[in-house]
Amino acid sequence: MVIVQVVSVSSLKGGVGKTTITLGLASAAYASGLRTLIIDMDPQSDVSAALASRSTHGYTVDTILRSPTNKNMKLAIAPSSWTAQGDSAVDVLMGSQASSQHDVPQPTRNDLWRLEEALVLIEKRYDLVLIDCPPSFNALTQTAWTASDAVAIVAEPGLFSVTAVHRTLNAIESIRQSMSPRIRTAGVIINRHRPDSREHQFRLGEMDQLFGDHILTPIIDETLMMQQATGAATPIHRWPGEPSQTLAQKFDLILRQILAPNRV
Ligand SMILES: Nc1ncnc2c1ncn2[C@@H]1O[C@H](COP(=O)(O)OP(=O)(O)O)[C@@H](O)[C@H]1O
Numbered sequence: 001m002v003i004v005q006v007v008s009v010s011s012l013k014g015g016v017g018k019t020t021i022t023l024g025l026a027s028a029a030y031a032s033g034l035r036t037l038i039i040d041m042d043p044q045s046d047v048s049a050a051l052a053s054r055s056t057h058g059y060t061v062d063t064i065l066r067s068p069t070n071k072n073m074k075l076a077i078a079p080s081s082w083t084a085q086g087d088s089a090v091d092v093l094m095g096s097q098a099s100s101q102h103d104v105p106q107p108t109r110n111d112l113w114r115l116e117e118a119l120v121l122i123e124k125r126y127d128l129v130l131i132d133c134p135p136s137f138n139a140l141t142q143t144a145w146t147a148s149d150a151v152a153i154v155a156e157p158g159l160f161s162v163t164a165v166h167r168t169l170n171a172i173e174s175i176r177q178s179m180s181p182r183i184r185t186a187g188v189i190i191n192r193h194r195p196d197s198r199e200h201q202f203r204l205g206e207m208d209q210l211f212g213d214h215i216l217t218p219i220i221d222e223t224l225m226m227q228q229a230t231g232a233a234t235p236i237h238r239w240p241g242e243p244s245q246t247l248a249q250k251f252d253l254i255l256r257q258i259l260a261p262n263r264v
């Protein structure tokens with residue numbers, strides 16, 4: 001029996017490309033026939049805006065965190081606009097600004113288990129769950145991690161990335177010890193790399209030295225294609241042209257590494 005894998009896509013700051021990477025990985029999952037659910041845990045709800053094919057009439061992650069029932073899960077999940085009607089290959093558990101109400105300073109253990117409870121209800125329907133997390137180590141992120149098998153960290157090759165990756169690795173370790181022994185670090189996905197930037201080459205070298213084992217390859221360059229594909233609600237695997245296929249293959253490789261259970 002195939003067991004669903006739950007992967008959080010996280011970073012400790014915004015704008016590094018969590019949503020973009022989530023969509024790239026979802027596109028790779030879709031292309032390889034994995035039934036995929038994307039959970040939009042970010043109150044900004046960018047992934048829902050980019051992907052959902054219809055409204056869920058106010059049923060969202062917020063509803064689920066209040067009451068993780070089968071009925072609410074059904075109502076809060078929309079098919080993605082990628083998939084043809086009747087084909088449920090990629091679905092979205094809708095995000096909402098209201099989910100920020102669950103970002104309490106001292107979440108209880110029950111609060112942190114809420115999403116895990118909900119995922120048990122749908123685990124037979126999906127092969128992969130990707131969680132687009134908020135850009136900080138808040139209660140929503142902790143809730144997402146508690147429900148996850150693995151956390152993929154997104155980072156840019158920038159000045160503060162080293163510290164951010166360190167802090168994220170430490171935060172994952174603390175959740176592993178306090179809440180969920182099964183959680184592992186899937187690795188660091190480097191995004192928005194500019195091959196012509198000397199600063200980026202320097203930072204890349206620095207990150208490689210410090211986190212070599214954790215860095216998932218290949219790294220993702222800054223390219224307009226990703227933005228265009230997202231804007232057109234098209235998976236990168238279906239975006240025309242050779243460069244997009246090269247990029248699509250990068251996401252295939254990264255997804256494969258994330259799902260390989262023997263990675264640390
Ligand atoms: N590899 C990339 N190449 C070009 N633009 C990118 C890339 N990754 C992200 N972006 C752009 O950067 C902005 C922030 O990305 P986003 O995925 O929304 O970040 P986050 O979810 O971490 O806040 C968006 O406008 C997005 O289109």
Ligand SMILES: [Mg+2]
Pocket residue numbers: 018019020042044046047
């Ligand atoms: Mg985002």
